[in-house]
Amino acid sequence: MSEGKFRHELVGSMSQGAAGNPTVAMIEAAFAHHKLHWRYVNMEVTPEDLGAAVRGARAMGFRGFNCSLPHKVTVIQHLDGLGESAALMGAVNCVVRRGEKFIGENTDGKGFLKSLQEVIDTKGKSVVLFGAGGAARAIAVELGLAGVKRITIVNRSAARGTELVTLLREKLRVESELIVWQGNYAVPAGTDIVINGTSIGLYDANARLALDLNTLKPGMVVADVVFSPVRTALLDDAAKRGCRAVDGLGMLVNQGVVGVQYWTGIDPDTSVMRKALEAALGV
Numbered sequence: 418m419s420e421g422k423f424r425h426e427l428v429g430s431m432s433q434g435a436a437g438n439p440t441v442a443m444i445e446a447a448f449a450h451h452k453l454h455w456r457y458v459n460m461e462v463t464p465e466d467l468g469a470a471v472r473g474a475r476a477m478g479f480r481g482f483n484c485s486l487p488h489k490v491t492v493i494q495h496l497d498g499l500g501e502s503a504a505l506m507g508a509v510n511c512v513v514r515r516g517e518k519f520i521g522e523n524t525d526g527k528g529f530l531k532s533l534q535e536v537i538d539t540k541g542k543s544v545v546l547f548g549a550g551g552a553a554r555a556i557a558v559e560l561g562l563a564g565v566k567r568i569t570i571v572n573r574s575a576a577r578g579t580e581l582v583t584l585l586r587e588k589l590r591v592e593s594e595l596i597v598w599q600g601n602y603a604v605p606a607g608t609d610i611v612i613n614g615t616s617i618g619l620y621d622a623n624a625r626l627a628l629d630l631n632t633l634k635p636g637m638v639v640a641d642v643v644f645s646p647v648r649t650a651l652l653d654d655a656a657k658r659g660c661r662a663v664d665g666l667g668m669l670v671n672q673g674v675v676g677v678q679y680w681t682g683i684d685p686d687t688s689v690m691r692k693a694l695e696a697a698l699g700v
């Protein structure tokens with residue numbers, strides 16, 4: 418009997434109040450499909466215990482971990498370094514052990530970009546992005562790194578919107594402006610990509626963004642970060658107008674794909690992961 422049979426590499430997920438974390442099924446499906454002796458373990462960690470939990474993960478030889486709210490910013494002080502986009506965003510959702518170091522990465526925006534680039538080459542494109550919270554910030558930074566020409570941020574709160582526009586202009590040298598969201602927003606002609614990066618539509622298939630739907634034109638790509646429901650009202654409205662729709666489930670799958678790539682070095686089968694996630698979410 419080989420000793421290796423009973424030895425598992427460990428990856429964790431540190432979150433609070435996420436007992437039903439559906440990404441566990443998705444990541445474990447990838448490990449099983451590729452016959453890796455790895456386990457992905459969900460752990461409830463309070464903010465007070467985060468430092469101890471990271472030290473524990475080091476002591477137990479974890480290969481890395483995901484972390485979600487409320488740990489995405491506070492985890493940084495417990496790490497040894499940051500990847501490029503995580504440093505720009507100031508937020509980490511994926512930690513990777515490289516040598517003896519725990520390095521913080523952010524796979525949210527990378528997952529989104531991977532989904533988007535399945536339907537459009539983002540280089541030189543003009544983007545309208547609704548929202549300036551964590552998800553929108555991650556997406557905007559990756560779009561900037563991927564060479565889009567222009568990002569218009571449309572956000573309800575001016576303060577968060579200004580912060581993101583300043584980051585895009587000063588750190589990424591991307592043309593960017595803020596539109597404070599009041600009334601139905603009209604998407605400017607010449608826009609290539611429209612993204613909902615807000616939580617509008619989450620768990621509500623009828624919720625709509627304040628948006629002049631007549632300004633969505635055939636050929637535009639319209640993407641949503643919301644993954645439950647998978648088919649949001651925005652994506653339905655966009656498809657009816659001849660736009661190409663990109664759902665938030667692809668983003669969630671692809672952030673898992675990037676995580677597995679970081680931790681294990683293999684390119685996991687995306688369809689196996691998507692199927693496992695759909696089953697876990699019941700969609």
Ligand code: NDP
Nearest residue numbers: 548549550551552553573574577615616619642665668669
């Ligand atoms: P945040 O709380 O950080 O940001 C929420 C954003 O939505 C802000 O820009 C906020 O505007 C805006 N917003 C919320 N409600 C309204 C409203 N009624 N009218 C106008 N604007 C509104 O959340 P996150 O960025 O972390 O998450 C946003 C969404 O992204 C969630 O639905 C989440 O599930 C999804 N997500 C999806 C992922 C995926 O893999 N598919 C990964 C990560 C997140 P303001 O600044 O004015 O408050």
